[in-house]
Amino acid sequence: MKRVQFNQYGGPGEMYMGEGDVPPLKRDQVRVKVRAAAINPLDWKQRQGMMKLFMSREFPKGMGSDFAGVVEAVGEDVRNVDVGDAVFGTMEATKPGAFAEVLVTKARCVVRKPAQLSFTEAACLPIPAATAWAALLVKARVSKDSRVLINGCTGAVGSIAVQLAMAQGARVAGTCSRASMPxxxxxxxxxxxxxxxxxxxxxxxxxxAIFDTAGTLDVGDGLSMLRPAGVLVDINPTPRRMMRGMLSHRYKIAFATMGTQHLPDIATLAAEGALKATIGLQRPFSDAVATIAEAEQGMRVPGRVVLLF
Ligand SMILES: NC(=O)c1ccc[n+]([C@@H]2O[C@H](COP(=O)([O-])OP(=O)(O)OC[C@H]3O[C@@H](n4cnc5c(N)ncnc54)[C@H](OP(=O)(O)O)[C@@H]3O)[C@@H](O)[C@H]2O)c1
Structure with a gap:
């Protein structure tokens, strides 16, 4: 099967469209024929080697995390989905590979796709929504009448965070570029x-609560905008910030993996129309390498870039 892969960590030039073997299915895994895969900044950060401490040593490595597709096979312990189900989900953080005709991932990383969502819409949800869930509902415990600031409120994570906070009854302020303000x-x-x-x-x-999706807020500045019991959540930590996050009650770090278990709730909210990702651009999978490179180099589109299979 065709997949985007790379033989060593590095820049966009390391990616190529290659032939990969479909991995054997373990008891707790599902095999999915991919229909749509969304591009996240995580994809090029993994290829650049920013996560290499957490990745396997094998090369070539696949790329891509978020996808929607149809289940082709399930391991013997899998109960949440069946062969033939339309699903959406994400790869295990250590094993990217959604930019591929077929993928294998843990069953706990997928959920049935609500009929109201297209494959494209569903593929845009997993990492942004799981991250926003972890940051706002798990770390900051946002609830009715909380006053929340989303730094980067029009990005993939930010726009989902706005909807999630509003669904809780919170009042939401946000920052963005001048162009995104309307x-x-x-x-x-x-x-x-x-x-x-x-x-x-x-x-x-x-x-x-303040949710810094963009990673541009100075921690001191963020804390100075909080009420005494308020919480600042960061999703772009440096090692120093990680340490600070571990020691502080008011400054916390969140990761998408902390929200993956909430994919069923995310699917329910999306089916009700309370969570909707913005699709900026759709391109055929055959153009994946050029499209990922453009996204990485700052192509400005008002929403997520999605590869269609
Ligand atoms: N920890 C995790 O597990 C995790 C999970 C998901 C994402 N992330 C990270 O979170 C970041 C955002 O991801 P994303 O998918 O939402 O990216 P995205 O869709 O590209 O959105 C980025 C947002 O940041 C805004 N922005 C740019 N410069 C800014 C500044 N100086 N101040 C405030 N906002 C600014 C942009 O606003 P304009 O478009 O209006 O300029 C845009 O809304 C990435 O670095 C990603 O790697 C981490």
Whole structure:
């Protein structure tokens, strides 16, 4: 089967469309024929070697995490999905490989796709929604009437975070670029703040939770915008920030993996229309290598880039 792969860590030039073997199925795994796969910043960070401590030593390695498709086979312990089900999900963090005609992943990383969602829409949800869930509901415990600031409120994670916070009854403020401000206002973010004007940090009323999706907030600045019991959540930690996150009650680190167990709840909210990812661009899988490189190099599209099979 065709898949995007690389033989060594490095820049976009390391990726190529290769032939891979479909891995044998373990008892707790599912095999999925991929119909759509969404590109996340994680994909090129893994290829650049930023996660190499957590990855296997084997090469070539596949790329891609988030997908939607149809189950072809299930291991003998699998109970949550059946052969023939339309599903969406993500790869194990240590074993990317969704940019492939066929993939094998843990059954706990997939969930049945609600009929209301297309394969493309469903493929955009797993990492952004699992991350937003982990940050807002697990780490920051956002609830009705919480006042929340989302730094980067129009990105893939940020826009899902806005919807998730609003679904809890929270009041949501957000930062984004000037160009993205009308879209943020349209979905009810209030106030919408221009991240280029850092003076907003002194002007805003304090928040119960701040979710820094962009990784651009200085930790001290973030903490200064919080109420005394408020929480700042970061998803772009450096080793130093990781250490700080472990020692602090007010500054916390979240990862998508902490939210994967909530994929069934995410599917339910999406089926109800309360969670919707924005699709920016759809390209055929045959153009995957060029498309990933463009996304990595900062191609600006208003939403997620999706590969179609
Ligand atoms: N820890 C984890 O498990 C985890 C999971 C998912 C993502 N992440 C990381 O989180 C980051 C965001 O991911 P994503 O998929 O949401 O990316 P994305 O869709 O590219 O969104 C990035 C957002 O950041 C905004 N932004 C850019 N510069 C900013 C600044 N100086 N201040 C505030 N906002 C700024 C952008 O706004 P404009 O478009 O308006 O400029 C955009 O809304 C990536 O670095 C990704 O690797 C981590």
């Amino acid at each position: 879209g943020a206002r349209l979905v009810g973010v209030d106030p919408v703040l221009d991240y280029a004007d850092e003076g907003y940090r002194q002007r805003v009323e304090p928040f119960d």
